[in-house]
Amino acid sequence: MASRRQRKVADLIQEEISDLIARKMRDPRVEGVTVTEVKVSPDLRYADIYISKLGSDEERQQALAGLTAAEGFLKRELAPRLDLRFMPDLRFHIDRSWEQGARIDALLEQIAAEEHKEEPQESEEE
Numbered sequence: 001m002a003s004r005r006q007r008k009v010a011d012l013i014q015e016e017i018s019d020l021i022a023r024k025m026r027d028p029r030v031e032g033v034t035v036t037e038v039k040v041s042p043d044l045r046y047a048d049i050y051i052s053k054l055g056s057d058e059e060r061q062q063a064l065a066g067l068t069a070a071e072g073f074l075k076r077e078l079a080p081r082l083d084l085r086f087m088p089d090l091r092f093h094i095d096r097s098w099e100q101g102a103r104i105d106a107l108l109e110q111i112a113a114e115e116h117k118e119e120p121q122e123s124e125e126e
Contacts, residue, residue: 003042009084010038013047016081017090020074021067029066036095040088047088050095060094067092 002010018035037050053063067074071090079087 002040006040006042006044009044009082009088010040010047012082013040013049013078013088014038016078017049017074020077024077025066025070025073027066027070029062030070033063033067036097044084045086045088046091048091048093050093050097052095052098064092064094 014035014037017038021030021033021035032055033051033053035049036052039048039050040046049067051063051067053060071092074090075087
């Protein structure tokens with residue numbers, strides 16, 4: 001469970017990184033990137049930043065590469081905005097939670113369809 005300080009720092013990083021991506025980055029690979037979540041380590045030394053982008057898996061990988069390449073720029077821009085003793089190392093990850101959610105939805109729909117098919121057979125036997 002994250003401490004209140006971790007959550008506050010994570011929320012601030014998410015807000016500021018989103019702003020920097022939208023307003024200051026000129027790399028076309030990161031256009032349309034959304035920061036979905038930020039998790040900060042207990043010692044505030046690392047920030048795991050989860051991103052999503054519509055498009056193919058290759059486009060998401062390109063966006064990840066663009067953000068990773070811009071880590072130094074992002075840290076320099078973030079430092080005065082965050083006012084922390086140590087600037088956390090930024091680690092970018094692709095957020096795959098929506099894919100898992102879509103898979104769960106598809107499985108639930110499949111189960112519901114199978115149950116619906118079985119219902120008329122049960123009533124005919126009675």
